Amino acid sequence: MYGFHPIKTVGHHETITKVVKSGSTVTKYDPVYLEDDTADLAATGEPIFGVAMATVTGDGSLTIPILCGKDIVYEIDNDNDTNTHGDASYGGGKFFDITGTTGAVQIDTSSGTSSGQVVCVAEMTGTQEDPTDTSVGQYKINSAESGY
DSSP: SSSSSEEESSSOEEEEEEEEEETEEOOTTTEEEEEEEEEOOOOOSSSOEEEEEEEEESSSSSSSEEEETTTTTEEEEEEEESSOOOTTTOOOTTTTEEEOOTTEEEEEEEEEESSSSSEEOOOSSEEESOOOOOOOEEEEEEETOOOO
């Protein structure tokens, strides 16, 4: 499971439509970064504005709906390259960056610090879709880093 899958919306949230950057492909559930008010796939370290709710390849005029809100909880797959669930450097309240390309974004579990693009709110012992998948955590977009 790749991308940011919304599972809980608490508080104020909205869907905002933005033009997708020409030549850029943004896949449903990708984190979105705004550059000059156009949507693009968020890269490691860039503030996440929201999450794409459709797949669009930009031509300078095509738009994409973006789910925005600081209290939305997402299920996101972890890369588990260095750290995994249960490691002291991983867990609820820790901040992480993302890694990956469009349609294949994950949490970089080796990036856990006191700041980052997302904050872990719960480790998982399975997802809503697959109760046996333990490589997924629950996260919120770091509102201090977000452009929303």
